[in-house]
Amino acid sequence: MSTVRLRGVTAGYPGMPVLDCVDLMVAAGTTTAVLGGSGSGKTTLLRVVAGFLAPTAGEVLIGDRTVAGPGTWVPPEQRAVGYVRQEGALFPHLSVAGNIAFGLPWPRRRHRDRVRELLGLVGLSDDVGGRRPDQLSGGQQQRVALARALAPRPQLVLLDEPFSSLDTALRASTRDATARALRASGATAILVTHDQAEALSFADEIAVLRAGTFRQVAAPPVVYGDPVDAEVAAFLGDAVLVPGIAGAGQVVCTFGTLAVRGFVTHGRVEVMLRPEQIRLTPPGAGRVDATVLDIAYFGHDAVVELDLIDDATHHGIRARVAGVAQPSPGARVGLDVVGPVRVFPPT
Structure with a gap:
């Protein structure tokens, strides 16, 4: 050795x-x-x-x-x-x-x-x-x-x-x-x-x-x-990136107010979530509601493509869910976030 x-x-x-x-x-x-x-x-x-x-x-x-x-x-x-x-x-x-x-x-x-x-x-x-x-x-x-x-x-x-x-x-x-x-x-x-x-x-x-x-x-x-920047985050696995405003250990974004992992700069940031952090709930029971656009099925799990309702920017949102049960395209669902998120300076 x-x-x-x-x-x-x-x-x-x-x-x-x-x-x-x-x-x-x-x-x-x-x-x-x-x-x-x-x-x-x-x-x-x-x-x-x-x-x-x-x-x-x-x-x-x-x-x-x-x-x-x-x-x-x-x-x-x-x-x-x-x-x-x-x-x-x-x-x-x-x-x-x-x-x-x-x-x-x-x-x-x-x-x-x-x-x-x-x-x-x-x-x-x-x-x-x-x-x-x-x-x-x-x-x-x-x-x-x-x-x-x-x-x-x-x-x-x-x-x-x-x-x-x-x-x-x-x-x-x-x-x-x-x-x-x-x-x-x-x-x-x-x-x-x-x-x-x-x-x-x-x-x-x-x-x-x-x-x-x-x-x-x-x-x-x-x-x-805990990737060092947004490009590493996107390269090493699937990443959902949305804009936000950070300060005092938390960030406000399209999902509401979320806890942040690591050092937080104040002001405009990019918020990174992994698809497995996004949980599907009944409509109205999560932080925001979304419409299911498409589903990619992999057997052990599935990736659900979503469009946030009442969000003019139409961020591409992907949630990873168990393969045994997925909603149908066109269905309305709620979205919740599990765990703290990572933020980066805006690109």
Whole structure:
């Protein structure tokens, strides 16, 4: 296990700067998800840590060792880093056991025990070891790729959107198996992803990357419940944003007077609610009334699109409700708000 530190790292490509003086620390034995949209710099950051791209400024440390910095450069093969790509990139001419054992430095007679251990670690049976990669499902291939990365006991494992090519069921099961394997091995890991749900469920900490800089680095409940600004709030999960006027620990908005979480600036603000904070009530029993416009059904829950009655601004309001019972489009309902809300300066 090793702590990973990026200090003032700037990197990019000729004529195209990407990372702008970023700082990040990943504690030993933990997983950090770097979350960002396309072009935010996620893959560039991973390439810098892996040693595939040299930073133009700043330094990278793995443990107590500087692997990139002014006058210092350690090549990728000497960094003790495991790398899992989006497609797994297994060697097609080798068996599963051969793929896993490929990077092992010790005598071949000891490979069998290590391969068996790793197959169990990623949730695969021993008989899989004799198969070829093309005889495995996509999820199994990604588990083998993880086992191969863990085989030489690296200080750090880098995961480059490893679940994005899998279908929904495989993605969830493979993600869970990967998380268990990383915890069992004690490895430090960095996952880059654009999937908010994946980052929230997988990582100990989330680093939100936007336009080459980190906007917020914190535990998943903090980033989701207390985002640093409205853009982070909207990016990390669904967010309902309405204008309001704040002061004295509360805010007045279209839902009435609400308690505010965190520091409150006085004056005009944007009020952020999560859809699960909005509860549907009988008409007249909530803070305001609304008309149901549409319903998106997901099985376990549903998102109800609403139009506030007697509200000239027609803010888009979304409430998340249990999937077993939803109102019909055109129905009139009341809306209530559960818990304190977050406010931001107006954009």
